[in-house]
Amino acid sequence: MSVVRIDPVTGGRPVPSSDRSTLLGVTGEPLADIGQAPRLLAQAALNELRRNADGVPPGAELLVEAARLFASADLDGESIDDYVNRVTLSTGLTAATVRLAVEDLVKEIVALPATTAAELPVTDFGSGFRTRWVPRGRVFAGVMASNHPVPNATWVQAVYHGYSVLVRPGSRDPFTPRRLVAALLRAGLPADRLAFLPSSREVGEFLLRKADRGIIYGGRQAVETWQGDDSIAVRGPGSTKAFLDADLDDALLDHLVTSASFDGGTRCTNLSAVLTTRPVAEVADRLARRLSTLPVLPADHPDASLLVLDAHRAEQIRRQTAELRTELTDHSARHDAHEPFVRLENGSLLPRPLVLSADRAGHPAVGTELPFPFIVVAPWTEADGTAPLRESLVLNLLTEREDLAERALLEPTVRKVTRGTVLPWTAVPGIPHDDNYTQFLLEPKGVVSGDIDSKAGRHLAST
Amino acid sequence: MSSDDFDSHLRKLMAWHFGDATGSPFWLGKRATLGFDPVSDVQGATDLLRFPDISSELRSVPAGDLIPQGLADQPFRVYDSGGTTGAPKRIVDSGYRSRLLEWAHGRLVAQGVPATGNWLHLGPSGPHVIGFDVSRYAALGNGIFYTVDLDPRWVKRLLGSGRPEQAEEYIQHLLDQAETILRSQDVAVLSTTPPLLEAICAREELYELVLAKVRGIIWAGTSISAESLRLVEEVFFPGTAVAGIYGNSLMGVAPQRERLAGDEYPCVFEAFPETTRLELVDEQGKEVGYGERGRVRLHLVAEEMFLPNILERDSAVRIAPTSPGGPDGLADVQTFGTIDDVAVIEGVY
Numbered sequence: 001m002s003v004v005r006i007d008p009v010t011g012g013r014p015v016p017s018s019d020r021s022t023l024l025g026v027t028g029e030p031l032a033d034i035g036q037a038p039r040l041l042a043q044a045a046l047n048e049l050r051r052n053a054d055g056v057p058p059g060a061e062l063l064v065e066a067a068r069l070f071a072s073a074d075l076d077g078e079s080i081d082d083y084v085n086r087v088t089l090s091t092g093l094t095a096a097t098v099r100l101a102v103e104d105l106v107k108e109i110v111a112l113p114a115t116t117a118a119e120l121p122v123t124d125f126g127s128g129f130r131t132r133w134v135p136r137g138r139v140f141a142g143v144m145a146s147n148h149p150v151p152n153a154t155w156v157q158a159v160y161h162g163y164s165v166l167v168r169p170g171s172r173d174p175f176t177p178r179r180l181v182a183a184l185l186r187a188g189l190p191a192d193r194l195a196f197l198p199s200s201r202e203v204g205e206f207l208l209r210k211a212d213r214g215i216i217y218g219g220r221q222a223v224e225t226w227q228g229d230d231s232i233a234v235r236g237p238g239s240t241k242a243f244l245d246a247d248l249d250d251a252l253l254d255h256l257v258t259s260a261s262f263d264g265g266t267r268c269t270n271l272s273a274v275l276t277t278r279p280v281a282e283v284a285d286r287l288a289r290r291l292s293t294l295p296v297l298p299a300d301h302p303d304a305s306l307l308v309l310d311a312h313r314a315e316q317i318r319r320q321t322a323e324l325r326t327e328l329t330d331h332s333a334r335h336d337a338h339e340p341f342v343r344l345e346n347g348s349l350l351p352r353p354l355v356l357s358a359d360r361a362g363h364p365a366v367g368t369e370l371p372f373p374f375i376v377v378a379p380w381t382e383a384d385g386t387a388p389l390r391e392s393l394v395l396n397l398l399t400e401r402e403d404l405a406e407r408a409l410l411e412p413t414v415r416k417v418t419r420g421t422v423l424p425w426t427a428v429p430g431i432p433h434d435d436n437y438t439q440f441l442l443e444p445k446g447v448v449s450g451d452i453d454s455k456a457g458r459h460l461a462s463t
Numbered sequence: 464m465s466s467d468d469f470d471s472h473l474r475k476l477m478a479w480h481f482g483d484a485t486g487s488p489f490w491l492g493k494r495a496t497l498g499f500d501p502v503s504d505v506q507g508a509t510d511l512l513r514f515p516d517i518s519s520e521l522r523s524v525p526a527g528d529l530i531p532q533g534l535a536d537q538p539f540r541v542y543d544s545g546g547t548t549g550a551p552k553r554i555v556d557s558g559y560r561s562r563l564l565e566w567a568h569g570r571l572v573a574q575g576v577p578a579t580g581n582w583l584h585l586g587p588s589g590p591h592v593i594g595f596d597v598s599r600y601a602a603l604g605n606g607i608f609y610t611v612d613l614d615p616r617w618v619k620r621l622l623g624s625g626r627p628e629q630a631e632e633y634i635q636h637l638l639d640q641a642e643t644i645l646r647s648q649d650v651a652v653l654s655t656t657p658p659l660l661e662a663i664c665a666r667e668e669l670y671e672l673v674l675a676k677v678r679g680i681i682w683a684g685t686s687i688s689a690e691s692l693r694l695v696e697e698v699f700f701p702g703t704a705v706a707g708i709y710g711n712s713l714m715g716v717a718p719q720r721e722r723l724a725g726d727e728y729p730c731v732f733e734a735f736p737e738t739t740r741l742e743l744v745d746e747q748g749k750e751v752g753y754g755e756r757g758r759v760r761l762h763l764v765a766e767e768m769f770l771p772n773i774l775e776r777d778s779a780v781r782i783a784p785t786s787p788g789g790p791d792g793l794a795d796v797q798t799f800g801t802i803d804d805v806a807v808i809e810g811v812y
Binding site for chain 2: 017018019035036037038039040041043044210
């Protein structure tokens, strides 16, 4: 595939930047020649957006049309197949994962009216009293990562609610936000509502500081600055855990393996720790044996299910896993016929699924997230209580114990609870992923119309 | 100045710096350790490579030892380097720098920077020679010199110890002061650094003031990307003359030369040909070809200071001279990653 030239987009036009960098794919081949946006370009884009931001939502039909274009049209000379190929080569996600992500993005965008309705309380109090939910600001910044395309739905949601949006794409996946931006503009979104700014981490942080609301995706280090900042939604490592207080039958094994390995283990909601009352080594061995059957295939193979990495990233993860192996017991080594990192013919590296076990629930490795099927199994005893279950994006309870379920639900750092063999990402509109994102974007304002019941008005008036 | 002229200047100054009555205690003390005779063996610029790089010693040698005895009756000032690469290095100056700055000022004016009018220097002063430099530019055009105190080492310490919020607060404190000056005073030329220009553009009222009043902007002190420079010139300050100066305490200043048709880089710097040679070299110390990137190696041969064979913290692209025998140009200057195992923090200056 030819090297694609990508430039920042502001005011609906590409800005050919003199600052360029080359994006290499997992095979080491150049994929894209990317014009970087320095801080002053971000400033200029911000000025332009703010000047024209009026907070008026563009309407659901426009978003639905944009989703349709995103999934099917030729945009900036790129077909949907080109797009899938590019994302596969740049992120190492399998082609199947990227195609599914396109479907999921469309579903999320089409469901925005339903999601909004489900995440807001009753707004009509009768007799002329009602609440209008309006954007909490005018300008939104999305600082994205490259682990998966679907998180880009969050900045599209800000567009839907009337924000003017600046997007800083993940460094390995500029393709998804670029294509979404093109689709939104083609569908008729005013050009001064959007800016697409491939840029350094510093410029991303600048955008978050300057915007009224924003979201950041990234590793622990990238997001820690923004913890506790009410105007920024922080999406760090997910740490999805399962609490296994039942015998591991085939159905449960299937469930845990799918939770860990679906989409190649790249979702923030993929399972990464199992705490269990059952024999730890046995549970870990069975998980390792099942995960070892996942095939070694290049990412663009139709049957591929595992992520591949470029040599540099593979080396980083190799070091990290080597360190973990010195402290924990490796259960995959004895079941998996392959090397931990398999070099494929095209030069990319495939990390094999890895199951480790720890000797105690409080081991610091419990909760470690890696971008491929990776599970730490640790023992849980009554004395541990809910402490090891904390800091979980999703907590999957495989137990009959109602008392523990209730205590886990009350843990502030447990963001979602699933019970039984429910996959961690299962949801319908209205089920929060991590807090109520619609209410993060919108705030309630009182609207009181004439002809109100004057007694009721006095009664409710605040001072 | 042709290379023959430079070589004859060099031979004259070898006799001066290594003459018992005229040389500095520092160089006279070195003479026996050199392993060659600088007066008879140094005949041309290439022989400067025989000298050791003494720049680290400038961190600790008593500044008085750097003053040539032949100039002992002249008043001298001491300046520090920024301290980007550890403890600062010291230089001494009596009148040389003023001659250099007159040349540099002429080059800035040739590029549209107002020849007269008041200057605001939003950058370091104190021990940093840039403050003196800019005051001379202002004086050369009979302009008033306004300044705002900036302690670049404090900013580097804040950034180096993970306190970016405090660095940002300090920057806003500097901008407050600049804004106060710009509100009531006439300022024709603003001298500052790329990060502070970015910070100015992020403050609407201050930006509007600069846009309305200032007719020339001089940037120096840190690198700037080609796209950032384009945005400064075309988007944020169209109609304002913008000129960059590459420089540091040891070398002096190398202002941007006029932009020529066919220039691949928007900004090409040239050093003062009478006293200074800048070479761009590879890891083996061999000069790189035109269009290639190399690390900056400096030779300064002036009456007041002799600084041969000094490897600088920066790298740049080597640009062919605009006329035969003219000095090489430097483009796309960037800070070299680490020097002497000290991570380089550019900060705001």
